Amino acid sequence: MTRNLTCIVCPRGCEMTVLLDENKKFLSAEGNACPRGLSYAESECTAPVRSLASTVLTESGKLLPVKSASPIPKGKLFDAMREIRVALAPDTLCVGDVVLADLAGTGVALVATANAADL
Amino acid sequence: MKSTVDLLIIGGGPAGMSAAVAAYDAGVRDILILERDAHLGGILQQCIHGGFGLHRFGEELTGPEYAGRYAAMVKEREIPYLCNTMVMHLDENRRVTAMNEEYGLFTIDARAVILAMGCRERPKGALGIAGTRPAGIFTAGTAQKYVNMKGYMPGREVVILGSGDIGLIMARRMTLEGATVKAVCELLPYSGGLARNIEQCLNDFDIPLYLSHTVTEIHGKERVTGVTVAAVDENRRPKSETARFIPCDTLLLSCGLIPENELTKEAGVPLDRVTGGAIVDQNRETAVAGIFSCGNVLHVHDLVDYVSEEAALAGNSAARYLRGESEKKIAVGLKTDGRVRYTVPTHVTEAKDVTVYFRVSDVFRDARVEVRLGDEVLLSRKKLKLAPGEMETVTLKKEWLDKADGKELSFAIVTA
Numbered sequence: 001m002t003r004n005l006t007c008i009v010c011p012r013g014c015e016m017t018v019l020l021d022e023n024k025k026f027l028s029a030e031g032n033a034c035p036r037g038l039s040y041a042e043s044e045c046t047a048p049v050r051s052l053a054s055t056v057l058t059e060s061g062k063l064l065p066v067k068s069a070s071p072i073p074k075g076k077l078f079d080a081m082r083e084i085r086v087a088l089a090p091d092t093l094c095v096g097d098v099v100l101a102d103l104a105g106t107g108v109a110l111v112a113t114a115n116a117a118d119l
Numbered sequence: 120m121k122s123t124v125d126l127l128i129i130g131g132g133p134a135g136m137s138a139a140v141a142a143y144d145a146g147v148r149d150i151l152i153l154e155r156d157a158h159l160g161g162i163l164q165q166c167i168h169g170g171f172g173l174h175r176f177g178e179e180l181t182g183p184e185y186a187g188r189y190a191a192m193v194k195e196r197e198i199p200y201l202c203n204t205m206v207m208h209l210d211e212n213r214r215v216t217a218m219n220e221e222y223g224l225f226t227i228d229a230r231a232v233i234l235a236m237g238c239r240e241r242p243k244g245a246l247g248i249a250g251t252r253p254a255g256i257f258t259a260g261t262a263q264k265y266v267n268m269k270g271y272m273p274g275r276e277v278v279i280l281g282s283g284d285i286g287l288i289m290a291r292r293m294t295l296e297g298a299t300v301k302a303v304c305e306l307l308p309y310s311g312g313l314a315r316n317i318e319q320c321l322n323d324f325d326i327p328l329y330l331s332h333t334v335t336e337i338h339g340k341e342r343v344t345g346v347t348v349a350a351v352d353e354n355r356r357p358k359s360e361t362a363r364f365i366p367c368d369t370l371l372l373s374c375g376l377i378p379e380n381e382l383t384k385e386a387g388v389p390l391d392r393v394t395g396g397a398i399v400d401q402n403r404e405t406a407v408a409g410i411f412s413c414g415n416v417l418h419v420h421d422l423v424d425y426v427s428e429e430a431a432l433a434g435n436s437a438a439r440y441l442r443g444e445s446e447k448k449i450a451v452g453l454k455t456d457g458r459v460r461y462t463v464p465t466h467v468t469e470a471k472d473v474t475v476y477f478r479v480s481d482v483f484r485d486a487r488v489e490v491r492l493g494d495e496v497l498l499s500r501k502k503l504k505l506a507p508g509e510m511e512t513v514t515l516k517k518e519w520l521d522k523a524d525g526k527e528l529s530f531a532i533v534t535a
Contacts, residue, residue, distance in 0.1 A: 055270070065167040118158065
């Protein structure tokens with residue numbers, strides 16, 4: 001069986017056709033302009049992941065932009081948002097500093113994307 | 120406050136910062152950036168999502184990270200900048216009138232000016248939607264500022280008109296923050312947003328995208344209570360038999376961006392009717408000597424990476440201008456066929472390899488981009504897909520420009 005995918009790795013947005021076996025296991029893909037598209041297709045058909053960006057309140061009451069240090073399982077996005085909503089970040093954090101070490105049990109850290117002092 | 124400066128840059132967003140860094144690295148030392156916001160960074164500060172910087176830095180960054188890298192480059196070089204400073208007027212002699220709390224109203228005479236004011240969103244007043252004007256109608260970018268920088272949710276049940284990237288990004292963002300996005304309506308038969316954003320911002324959350332649909336009426340007295348949505352025919356006129364009511368408390372508008380060129384007009388710089396930005400040559404110099412333009416104030420870009428690239432070109436050009444090196448050697452006009460909506464630059468004055476940016480008017484599949492000099496086809500490049508949402512580029516070769524001196528090169532999209 002086949003599945004149509006739009007690659008989300010870069011702004012080019014390649015339209016791919018993915019070949020799956022009878023157990024919906026990834027076999028091959030075409031339409032991708034680069035190797036990153038291929039690994040996206042395999043991941044998307046096996047265990048889809050997404051990057052997450054949001055904001056965390058700082059101790060002085062400002063909003064610190066944050067992101068997951070790497071993509072997390074798609075099904076964990078709302079669990080992660082629940083943790084992000086109640087988190088509090090020190091005003092000393094800089095870009096790349098860890099805000100939450102293990103986002104929703106994914107093992108992925110939540111990191112600052114701005115310096116809290118510059119907000 | 121000093122009264123003269125070699126290079127004055129209006130706007131401290133991605134374009135202004137990149138232009139400043141490039142000009143500094145090309146030897147200009149007397150630079151001043153004027154920024155109306157409290158920080159450098161421009162609109163990137165509220166674009167907390169990822170997807171920036173793949174071309175420029177070879178990695179995926181969020182808006183604040185991308186802005187932070189350029190702000191660091193500005194600070195490393197100790198390039199002076201004034202925040203919370205509003206430029207009130209610019210004249211054709213490059214005299215800038217500005218104001219802030221510290222200096223009050225002041226004027227600066229600049230030997231060169233780079234316009235980097237960016238763009239703004241098309242507001243509801245420009246859309247002509249019938250009905251009442253209750254609270255709960257926002258442009259997508261305003262909603263983005265509320266959610267990402269102020270910590271306010273504009274509403275709980277949302278309909279979005281227009282499928283530009285900011286609208287798509289906000290559909291995801293508000294969903295993650297607990298709102299229900301009921302529909303995204305797009306007047307055109309295709310989305311102006313990136314395919315990846317349709318996928319990861321709408322499809323991921325089962326948000327329906329209705330193409331060839333528009334909002335025909337806004338309901339509610341104090342607060343939005345709903346909108347009437349209808350399909351449109353091929354002339355973009357609503358088909359009344361398809362009208363249906365969608366209850367919601369918020370309407371977000373993502374209906375296009377307009378370069379912010381009030382100052383440009385005051386300086387007597389002629390604008391291009393299609394882009395709404397200045398008419399410029401390959402150096403991004405306008406028709407007024409010493410005034411350059413770059414980034415979204417010149418033409419709306421799809422990716423910030425290209426804004427930085429263009430602004431660096433403008434910064435380098437301003438440095439050359441200040442050294443007295445700008446020479447006009449040739450005159451080549453760039454003409455479009457309508458399918459190519461516009462080109463930046465609009466004309467070329469030097470015989471060297473020149474990259475031309477353009478956008479197309481419609482979605483074209485299996486098409487060719489052609490550049491012609493009279494009947495002679497200089498370039499014919501195959502394209503599987505061309506879409507209005509994406510900027511395209513073509514590089515004109517020096518020898519073509521030599522040959523075209525005094526004439527026009529025409530840009531066309533050819534389909535089978």
